[in-house]
Amino acid sequence: MAPITNGRVLFAAIPSGYPVLGQDLVYDTTQTIDLESVPLGGGVLIKTLDLSVDPYMRQRMRPAEVPSYLPAFPLGEPIVSAGIAVVLRSEHAGFKAGDHVEGVLPHQQYTIIAEPEKVPLIPLHVVDNPHGLKWSAFLGVLGIPGHTAYFAWKAYSQAKKGQTVFVTTGAGALVIQLAKLDGCKVIGSAGSDEKVQFMKDIGADVAFNYKTEDTREVLQREGPVDIYWDNVGGDTFDAVLENAARNARIIACGMISAYNEPRGVPIYKMHLVFAKCITIVGFLVSDHYSAESLAAFVKDVHAGVASGALKHQEELFDGLERAGEGLLAVLRGTNKGKAVIHVADE
Amino acid sequence: MAPITNGRVLFAAIPSGYPVLGQDLVYDTTQTIDLESVPLGGGVLIKTLDLSVDPYMRQRMRPAEVPSYLPAFPLGEPIVSAGIAVVLRSEHAGFKAGDHVEGVLPHQQYTIIAEPEKVPLIPLHVVDNPHGLKWSAFLGVLGIPGHTAYFAWKAYSQAKKGQTVFVTTGAGALVIQLAKLDGCKVIGSAGSDEKVQFMKDIGADVAFNYKTEDTREVLQREGPVDIYWDNVGGDTFDAVLENAARNARIIACGMISAYNEPRGVPIYKMHLVFAKCITIVGFLVSDHYSAESLAAFVKDVHAGVASGALKHQEELFDGLERAGEGLLAVLRGTNKGKAVIHVADE
Incomplete structure (x- = not known):
């Protein structure tokens, strides 16, 4: 199979207020990837489905030398945030093709993750969806x-x-x-x-x-x-x-x-x-993740969403090229419900 | 016995920044009192020994209609603060002449308190001094x-x-x-x-x-x-x-x-x-006063002060007419140790 475009959202410059799209955040289509032959180095190849955009991300768009509770985004690299993906290929014992995974993911369409357990903040992990809920919800009410x-x-x-x-x-x-x-x-x-x-x-x-x-x-x-x-x-x-x-x-x-x-x-x-x-x-x-706290969450919140007892609202931005638009919406508060970048269907 | 002067520190006007002495706080000597014949109405007559001056008092020197956690001082009346006094005469079963008492007291030399148990914030109560410590310390490290x-x-x-x-x-x-x-x-x-x-x-x-x-x-x-x-x-x-x-x-x-x-x-x-x-x-x-908490305090702090293991420092302002000076010192932070207005010896 021929290489295909692998779109990415790059942190191109440090904003002084709201990020300027096309200047501080740039959607880049210069990279390609061959999904069948790209080496995995013992890791996984994932296809990004949904990415979260949240206010805290603005904090990471700062000079690297300014300390804060999360490291600054590296300039010239894709921004990252919580995301949901599907595994396309795996050389890692913890994952198999078809698994749905959550982790802090780069804003790009396809990603090779050599060491899934070392992804900072949210190590890559398989997501259980016992009630068959929509994947984008795992970045909002279920995330x-x-x-x-x-x-x-x-x-x-x-x-x-x-x-x-x-x-x-x-x-x-x-x-x-x-x-x-x-x-x-x-x-x-x-x-x-x-x-x-x-x-x-x-x-x-x-x-x-x-x-x-x-x-x-x-x-x-x-x-x-x-x-x-x-x-x-x-x-x-x-x-x-x-x-x-x-x-x-x-x-x-x-x-x-x-x-x-x-x-x-x-x-x-x-x-x-x-x-x-x-x-x-x-x-x-x-600081609050544990097997007990997650089990309580599935019991109370997954079940409540599935039954309709708990309501939630999301606004999907279709296409990775709209990630910057989605981020601006949450920074300005103009989003209607939890803002999610819907990168691809399965 | 002839009436004697009963000096008072009056809240005369609302300050806009630091209180101005002689304008916002006025030492007044126009009242007299006959210590032997003044009616007590079932209460007690006390002679003020020591009065505390503390930063929070500035908060009370505000217009009555502005809400805060303590009521505003009434204009034209003596300011009040925690104080130590000795009972001169009593018609109240809970007090006898010679008792040392603590309570929120008006800044005046002699006071009749008709209902000692109804003094706001700190109802009048007899102070135990098992280690025979200085009374002014009961407004600082022991107060x-x-x-x-x-x-x-x-x-x-x-x-x-x-x-x-x-x-x-x-x-x-x-x-x-x-x-x-x-x-x-x-x-x-x-x-x-x-x-x-x-x-x-x-x-x-x-x-x-x-x-x-x-x-x-x-x-x-x-x-x-x-x-x-x-x-x-x-x-x-x-x-x-x-x-x-x-x-x-x-x-x-x-x-x-x-x-x-x-x-x-x-x-x-x-x-x-x-x-x-x-x-x-x-x-x-x-919110923290209880028989248990006070007993622990006497055991740890009174004993520590008596033995010299716990050190403290106070600055006495001699004479009620210096109350405003003492208050300004604590507001400006120029006091050396806990500021106390020493109104009278026993």
């Missing part, structure tokens, strides 16, 4: 975003019936539903009327568009807030501190507003943490 | 500052041997000594060379003057920080976030730098809470 919501809600929320929970951004769909299952009152905010409607559809007691309604006013009317699920930081964080209940808990799982500001986004009301006995917990989902 | 340090260190530090602890301001003397007893490395910062020397004298491994040495540089060299005992907030808080270890804990017991800034002092690096899995705990000491 890291879902794990993040589920593990942290169980570990840190200490939710009690009747407490008030505030969740920002539509990405918190699973959090909203877990909070409702625990008997909480849920306030949700999002940046579009469609997302607001979706939050109401899945059970939020109060949902509002933060671009047209003032977060402080809503929280003053509907709060005080016992549990805040923080995705955005900045002024919203201040608004929550001002409207927090005594002994409130803030679960910090990402502060999107800080990613595009070199200095960080200021928070002015931290002294209220002391005045109101607030606890703030930062966590990384990678 | 609320000591309780704050001891209860919170025990409840929240989760200190492990070999961890690095950063303590700001000389007020953290007891924290430094508790951290050393737990086998930690202690970094202390203060605003004067005398305070720095005192920190070294009580065991701090590293102590520096933040006015002449850069906090970031010291923390970068001596950190990363596992436990931060926060008294100041603001840029120091950011410096700690930048130099925090993974899973660091920040104990927030007061942010002095925010009190004099109407908008609050910005913190820019909150996104690191998530990146480094940091936990921030705010608390109020009033």
